[in-house]
Amino acid sequence: MNIEQFRKAGYQAIDRICDYYYxxxxxxxxxxxxxxxxxxxxxxxxxxxxxxxxxxxxxxxxxxxxxxxxxxxxxxxxxxxxxxxxxxxxxxxxxxxxxxxNPGFNWLSSPSCTELESIVLDWASKMLGLSGSFLNASGVGGGCFQNTASEAALVAIIAARTAYKAAHPDTKLEDMRIYTSTQTHSLGLKAGVILGLTVRALEVTREDNFSLRGDTLRSALEEDKKKGLHPFILIATIGTTSSGAVDNIAEIRTVVTDFPDIKIHVDAAWAGMALVCPEFREMCYLKDINAIADSFSTNFHKWGLTNFDACPLWVRDRKYLIDALDITPPFLRTAQGDAGTVIDYRNWHLGLGRRYRSLKLWFVLRGYxxxxxxxxxxxxxxxxxxxxxxxxxxxxxxxxxxxxxxxxxxxxxxxxxxxxxxxxxxxxxxxxxxxxxxxxxxxxxxxxxxxxxxxxxxxxxxxxxxxxxxxxxxxxxxxxxxxxxxxxxxxxxxxxxxx
Amino acid sequence: MNIEQFRKAGYQAIDRICDYYYxxxxxxxxxxxxxxxxxxxxxxxxxxxxxxxxxxxxxxxxxxxxxxxxxxxxxxxxxxxxxxxxxxxxxxxxxxxxxxxNPGFNWLSSPSCTELESIVLDWASKMLGLSGSFLNASGVGGGCFQNTASEAALVAIIAARTAYKAAHPDTKLEDMRIYTSTQTHSLGLKAGVILGLTVRALEVTREDNFSLRGDTLRSALEEDKKKGLHPFILIATIGTTSSGAVDNIAEIRTVVTDFPDIKIHVDAAWAGMALVCPEFREMCYLKDINAIADSFSTNFHKWGLTNFDACPLWVRDRKYLIDALDITPPFLRTAQGDAGTVIDYRNWHLGLGRRYRSLKLWFVLRGYxxxxxxxxxxxxxxxxxxxxxxxxxxxxxxxxxxxxxxxxxxxxxxxxxxxxxxxxxxxxxxxxxxxxxxxxxxxxxxxxxxxxxxxxxxxxxxxxxxxxxxxxxxxxxxxxxxxxxxxxxxxxxxxxxxx
Structure with missing residues (x-):
């Protein structure tokens, strides 16, 4: 197909998409x-x-x-x-x-892709009311696109496991524990089978509207610690898939002050988008998320007007991801990467190549x-x-x-x-x-x-x-x-x- | 933006893309x-x-x-x-x-997305000369898109680890070993850090054109087995990133007959596309790949005329993936899935939602x-x-x-x-x-x-x-x-x- 044939087929595609939406x-x-x-x-x-x-x-x-x-x-x-x-x-x-x-895996492989992602995810982060700690502009924290909420949670768990193992090098993988509630999306269990790690799904009740409470978490952590196990991450959910339940991050915040080694990933895949409205921030525990979340993820490709896929993951400290995921062979080295003046997002996620998603979110944020x-x-x-x-x-x-x-x-x-x-x-x-x-x-x-x-x-x-x-x-x-x-x-x- | 505004902006986008390519x-x-x-x-x-x-x-x-x-x-x-x-x-x-x-994670979530992927990856598999065992139509093996070659390898390793642990339940993760060569793409080491597993990168020499030889593999496997370690997968490469080296799959084939527990993933991310030409099949050991590979991956988004991303992974036995990756909570159950009459591709990869990539590969295969x-x-x-x-x-x-x-x-x-x-x-x-x-x-x-x-x-x-x-x-x-x-x-x- 040559350029003029593409023009013709492109117009036709646009027309057919219009017909479809009418x-x-x-x-x-x-x-x-x-x-x-x-x-x-x-x-x-x-x-x-x-x-x-x-x-x-x-x-x-x-x-x-x-x-x-x-x-x-x-x-x-x-x-x-x-x-x-x-x-x-x-x-x-x-x-x-x-x-x-293009597969913009590092800055040089397409500078504007990396730069636009860094800026647009700051726009998104501010729009949702996240703490300034999560901004790329902070130079410390930051956000980047993952493929899906499942992979965002997986990345958070890998980062937490790596941080825990660095602090406690003799820990056996078999003794490490991931915590979720029974209402957490299957991404929790799936991360467990992917990583070969045990997931403990904590009970929640109808009376609590299926929200994870602080006491439940505290009992489990104490029980497991007594058994010699190593709790290292909690996946808390804002808006579960079954019923939209919101885990009680305020209570969880109190509990985890006594367990400084445990990391918190907040999965707000669907409901996170509601944070754009000030009136929903309290019910979503935004203040507590901003206080304790090590990572936070939501899907613009769910309730966020953006075509699949568009799932940012924000972290309070980018080293959390890079320490776990940076592998730089000679063929991926660049002058800018070596100098540390750029973000190479490939070190923030599982794969190497990455889709160019910031453009659509930029268009959507500006258009709406x-x-x-x-x-x-x-x-x-x-x-x-x-x-x-x-x-x-x-x-x-x-x-x-x-x-x-x-x-x-x-x-x-x-x-x-x-x-x-x-x-x-x-x-x-x-x-x-x-x-x-x-x-x-x-x-x-x-x-x-x-x-x-x-x-x-x-x-x-x-x-x-x-x-x-x-x-x-x-x-x-x-x-x-x-x-x-x-x-x-x-x-x-x-x-x-x-x- | 309404439909007519979209039509106008769409035409403009098509025109600008034409200008860009001129x-x-x-x-x-x-x-x-x-x-x-x-x-x-x-x-x-x-x-x-x-x-x-x-x-x-x-x-x-x-x-x-x-x-x-x-x-x-x-x-x-x-x-x-x-x-x-x-x-x-x-x-x-x-x-x-x-x-x-749409995030076509199961058949019902968009039947044509799943069905087209199943058919088009059979077309691609045949075009590359892969064995009939890898066809979706076989009902046993099959192929589906992963995000990148890194994630394809990661999925293969997870499946191999799960299969090995099922056969040897007492094996400690700490004792399991992944094998690559020193020339394997960083995806090998990255999979190791992601999964917390040890990767042994086998030496290759300039004299062998950086190709992994059978004897090198055999010595390493014997040595590690003697130490009580558990080799469970080899990542073999067709066309390394540094120099395009091709591991000697013919020799590897002989070696692994003595190590039936070890799985073989063939990463042909770049060079795999050359299999479309009969004259390159022998140098790429296609016959031996067809004989021993448990999984095979190549990127249509590299040398294969298809816009990023389009990375199929084929397996000889789909249970290999499903046994490792199927988590089905009530909210994902469907009548068709329960009846077993459809493929739910979400059980073949890491995430849940998945991009709709078969359409572009269908267009490209037909167009060219x-x-x-x-x-x-x-x-x-x-x-x-x-x-x-x-x-x-x-x-x-x-x-x-x-x-x-x-x-x-x-x-x-x-x-x-x-x-x-x-x-x-x-x-x-x-x-x-x-x-x-x-x-x-x-x-x-x-x-x-x-x-x-x-x-x-x-x-x-x-x-x-x-x-x-x-x-x-x-x-x-x-x-x-x-x-x-x-x-x-x-x-x-x-x-x-x-x-």
Whole structure:
């Protein structure tokens, strides 16, 4: 393809993206695709072609075969998982970045990539209210993009393990302990299996809204220390995946003053974006995060208007990462790196090459401004309030945990009058709700996901697509209510009749 | 930004990318930017704006402030590191992929993303001549994208460690050993520090062209086994970074029949792409790779025409990865995953969310066809032959290792007649060549990188940009010769005069 062919294909791509978003904002297609596992393989040849093909044919096949298999994360009725960040500014940032394809692993390999990342993550850090200690401009702390929140947590754990081993060289890996809560994202357990280290998941209770409390942490640390084990890091969560729970960082702050060797990583993958609004900072323990977090991570590619991926990790002391991750063979040495006048971000993460993500975040931050971000966050929180009101007014549904920002977790919990028996035992309620979710999950016009909260099967509704409006939440509630009624009718038929 | 504003900004972006490539192919600007460390910070505000800005202003600032700080990896005179993959098809793939921003961690989260990846990596696997065991269609083995070759190797090591620990549960992590050669990319050592495991880098010699030999491996394994240590994986390299050395997989194949517990990961990050040409398969030990490799990785984002990043990892047995990396909390369960009818790629790598990269590789494979890939590889190899001939004709320069595909490593090694002394000792030669590289590296019109081969300081010249032509290699040689002469003159002035 030559430059003029690219211009033509590029215009066409832009036009088709516009067509797609016009159709999407008008809900002209459902959120979930109507394809079965394995649909694509019979539609494509089994090998690459011998000779190159004309791009117009490739673009046609894309429209015809690939688009039909998408789950539409930007669809107004996408209420599953957490939202995926999106903005037109983000696409443009990705486009310009892709056009200069480079793996900016050190300053010299593309100075503006490193410099822009350093500046833009300072902008982001300030916008979220993080302490000045986390700024790249501080020369001590700083932030850089990781691939995902999982890898950000992994990097934090590796840094903490390295720091601990440096202070206690005889420690066996087998005796080292990572702490999470039972509600921590699977990134905690996954980091454990990746590193071959043991993770202790601390219990949290429904009464505490699934938040990790200081006393629970203190007991565990004391117990493990007595056993001769070596606690070295806690992964605290701001906004868990199941219910949006927020670990009590204020209490944790008090506890860890007695355990100076333990590092704190704060995983705010989803809810961290709410820190852009002053009114949510207290519930997210921002002050305590700023006081004790060794590292903090949030995903602009979730609730932050930025196309996947864009996950910064900030640290209070960049040496924390570099001491653990700097390997510099001769072929990677540069005059600027040797002189120490630049940041070589490859020493801050797992891989060597790194995507050029700062450009899209720069575009997004400038395009929306702080006010635009605040508006985006508040809109989703307000839409969740609408949903919560609707659930409260229902005699069939109830929340399984307090709503958290733009996330609600609910289930069918019918009043006895709606069933021909007194009350349902917990096991039966779970079966009933699995049936309920089974009905919802085969629909293509709405997408919600399931979870389990301390044994209770429930359904999550997470708001955040830029295209979701009040009407879509009300429609979703109607669908949920409709399927709930049908579930109860089916259930009723399954039950033995009363006298 | 609304849809029509996006259309306008999108067209503008396409046009500007066209302008950029017209200028680049005519070498209208140098390969390296003329900026100093810290150039950008004073040019940008210290915080994100409060209100959103108009995109036309943002796009202007991009052109004015950011482009000037790029190292131009696609420039015809970019001869540093290894090339970064690029094609217009690749940009278009990134653009369409970015437009549906999604983190396709499981099948349901976007069926076509998973299915296309599964199919396209089969196309790629066949194109490179890998064994049918590595095909996703086999239902047993398969391939998926990792972030970089470093992370592919890391994943392979984690899988091998997990398999070894499953077979030998009492093994202490402290006693486990990873094997590499001293020429293995820093990804080996980095994986060691990440995982807290010891890496033993085996010596290779100049006489063996820096290739790992079977006897060296056998002695090390026997020695370590005698010490009670646990060898569990070898990272073998096809095309090392310093000199393009190829480990002797045929000999390694014989050795490992006696050590059935040791897994083999083949890192062919750069040179693997040469497997597309039948004539390079024997020198890359393809037959032996197909016989013994547990995993194999190469970067389409290096020599493979695909914009960063696109690094597949293939395994002979997908359980190898899944056993090590599958963590499935309730909120990630799906009907299709539970039924086992789909691949959930999140269980094949470190993170959870994953970029949608199959689209661009599909575009590139179709746009170029197998013949287009072969032409691209052969062109770079042929250009390297031109460079090698020029070096051979020089009485100042000599190669430090045999040329490997599209990579040459050279240094000044002057004939005694060109200096006022008999011969130079090795230390002085190194000093001379550092001076030489110092001169080359301050130029902006050509970009080469340094390395050290068994103590010998040398300069690498790696060819692979789609825009590099014969004339650019000849120009590069002229620049090198010019700087070499000036280096020798300066050196001559520094030396004590002869009698």
């Amino acid at each position: 159709a999407l904002q008008d809900s002209k297609f459902p959120v979930l695709p109507d394809v079965e596992p394995g649909y694509l393989r019979p539609l494509l040849p089994s090998s690459a072609p011998e000779s190159g093909e004309d791009f117009s044919q490739i673009a046609e096949d894309y429209q015809k075969l690939i688009v039909k298999g998408y789950t539409h994360w930007q669809h107004p009725s996408f209420l599953a998982y957490f939202p995926a960040g999106f903005s037109f500014e983000g696409i443009l940032g990705d486009l310009y970045a892709s056009s200069v394809s 401004g702080v006010e635009g971000f605040q508006k985006h966050i508040r809109k989703a929180v307000d839409l969740n309030k609408v949903f919560v009101e609707l659930v409260s007014s229902s005699d069939m549904l109830s929340l399984c945990a307090p709503p958290s920002l733009a996330l609600s977790v609910f289930r069918i919990n019918p009043k006895p009058s709606t069933l021909n028996q007194a009350t349902l035992p917990e096991d039966a309620l779970n079966d009933l709700n699995k049936l309920f979710y089974g009905r919802i999950s085969v629909r293509k016009d709405i997408f919600l996901t399931q979870t389990v909260l301390n044994g209770q099967f429930c359904i999550r509704l997470a708001i955040g697509s830029a295209f979701t409006q009040d009407v879509h939440i009300r429609e979703a509630f109607e669908v949920i209510t409709h399927e709930g009624k049908l579930t109860l009718e089916a259930w009723d038929r399954l039950l033995p009749r009363g006298p | 200028a680049l192919q005519d070498s209208k600007f140098p390969v390296l930017p003329d900026v100093e460390p810290g150039y950008l910070r004073p040019l940008l505000p210290s915080s994100a704006p409060e209100s959103g800005e108009d995109f036309s202003q943002i796009a202007e600032d991009y052109q004015k402030l950011i482009v000037k700080g790029y190292t131009h990896w696609q420039h015809p005179s970019f001869l540093a590191y290894f090339p970064a993959g690029f094609s217009f098809e690749g940009i278009l793939g990134d653009l369409y992929a970015s437009s549906v921003s 066809g197998v013949e287009g890939f072969q032409k691209h590889i052969r062109k770079a190899v042929d250009l390297n032959k031109v460079f090698v001939e020029l070096v051979s004709s020089s009485d100042m320069l000599s190669l430090c290792a045999p040329p490997s595909l599209a990579l040459s490593v050279f240094r000044i090694n002057p004939k005694p007649s060109t200096l006022n002394q008999a011969t130079l000792p090795e230390d002085a030669l190194n000093d001379l060549n550092k001076l030489f590289y110092g001169r080359i590296s301050v130029r902006k019109d050509i970009f080469l990188t340094q390395t050290v081969l068994n103590g010998q300081f040398c300069i690498r010249l790696a060819i692979g940009s789609a825009f590099t032509q014969d004339v650019h290699i000849r120009e590069a040689f002229e620049v090198i010769t010019h700087e070499g002469k000036l280096t020798l003159e300066a050196w001559d002035r520094l030396l004590p005069r002869g009698p």
